[in-house]
Amino acid sequence: MKKFLNSAESFVADSLAGLAAAHPALRVQAEGPDGPFVARRAATQPGKVALVSGGGYGHEPLHGGFVGVGMLDAACPGEVFTSPVPGQILAAAQAVDGGAGVVFVVKNYTGDVLNFQMAAELAAEDTGVAVETVLVDDDVAVRDSTWTAGRRGTGATVFVEKIAGALAERGESLADVADMGRRVNANSRSFAVALTACTTPANGKPGFLLPEDEMEVGVGIHGEPGRSREKLASAREVAALALDAILAEPLFGAQGERQDGVEVIAMVSGLGATPLSELYILFHEASRLLAERDISIVRSLVGNYVTSLDMAGASFTLCRADDELLELWDAPVNTPALRWGL
Template sequence: MKKLINRVEAVVDEATEGLGLAHPDLVRVHLEPRYVARADAPVQGKVALISGGGSGHEPLHGGYVGRGMLDAACPGEVFTSPVPDQMVEAAKAVHGGAGVLFIVKNYTGDVMNFELAAELLQAEGIEVRSVLVADDVAVEDSLYTAGRRGVGGTVFVEKIAGAAAEAGASLDEVERIARRVSENVRSMGMALTSCTVPAKGSPTFELGEDEMEIGIGIHGEPGRERMKLRPADEITAMLAGPVIDDLGLQAGEQVIAMVNGMGGTPLMELYIVYRQLAQILKQRGIAIVRNLVGNYITSLEMQGCSISLLRADDELLRLWDAPVHTPALRWGV
């Protein structure tokens, strides 16, 4: 294992501390319990958005804390859910009196711990709602989930719900918008290589030099099929087809598209994938009206990519275009 780390047990704390030192104008970091909060939080009268999950998926979630997105993020250990104490203390630190919305990826540990945190906060008089993200069309159940996994669609939910909260929307309205996004986004990913969790010290799974896995999860969970490596255009079609079909997209519709790297994929290769995705959608009469290409939800150093599509309309586009200023996402400011 070759990694730029000091001690395995210090990886997440040191990375979180580094995030805070790199962006003191945007975030502040608390290590016991561990959370990343918006620098100017609490913002009085604003719904507070909180998300979190295992580390190793950077920039998700800490990189999305800031104006127009999350108020706080709770990083767990690598590929391990954060604990309820983190969510509770983060919520108390950023609650501005208008309620809290938890954005939760559909992994068993995340769901259970966020639910417990919500109960504890409700008992203290803080109103909490939760929206589940389950956008992965690859498999229905996995090692970590009951139902579909929450993957790249989380970025869309955090951005668009964050814009609504920033504009002063009520808790009911922010929850409604977050659910709209969650219901209208789908994703699918693939891997060319495994990744190595620092505490384990060896690859999560083995892939031959000429093999790839279609439908892989962001923790290295098995996908739909392991097969011989194919050209990028064929791989793109294997990912895009199920996403388009599951959404039921029709000619004349609009989407926001994301081609996401898994941490170890050159940007050059992601643009090759985006090129083919754009051609596939154009042939179907579906317009890409906004896009992201790059590393937005990763799996340590895994080589591979994922495709996410969000069915877009005027309301969602307006909120997507709204200003955002976080360590990892910034426009309109």
């Protein structure tokens, strides 16, 4: 294993320190026994709903890279691929509550769901902070796994945090912001393909073995198995595999049929070790395949947004858009990983 480390034990703390050093608008709150959280340095405006998310480290820029104006108010990192703990989440919620309540954005993994749920209960019982939860479950690759009950939460998390975050910046209510997050999740689907496994710093070796001429189709962002293991294919074939799985969902109309007026926000995210040049090839193929079905890409992201350490691969996410979602998508955002309109 070759990685830029001081030690496996200090990996998360050292990385968070670098995030804060590179982005002075952020702070890392590390006091207390439960673990650190990343928050905006500026206090939450009174009356503004706060957004808090989090999950195991290793998916950067998710979540800490999306803390800032127009998105999250705080993010709670666990150890690598390990859920943050309830006390950590509760401390973050209390720190950023502006009096209007907090929305938890939670990826559908068992540990995340349980710990954020416990934090929400503690907030209601002990602090008086009102909490609403948005569960993200957009991955169509598998319905249930050893990690989840139901679909896994992946790329749509970025869309939920951006669009619900924009509504929160407008000063809308806790219920409205949470409902918008749920609406974005309901409109979004994802699918990923891996060419290699990832290597966690503590383990020092790949999480699974994948022959040079094979790929994992429908892989999870922790390296969980997907739908199948297949022979390595061209970028066009990979894009078709992913989009066929996504477009099989009723959300996008009848499978295989041309659509009339369907508009989507599309993201092709690298999983950590895929060159941007290859991601653009995949995006080109995806855009061509969608155009053949009269589905229009009206906004797009290509790059590393939801990763899995050093895994080579890519995930595809589509969100069916309308005028309101696009207006919120276009609203100003200023975070380490997303910036426009300011």
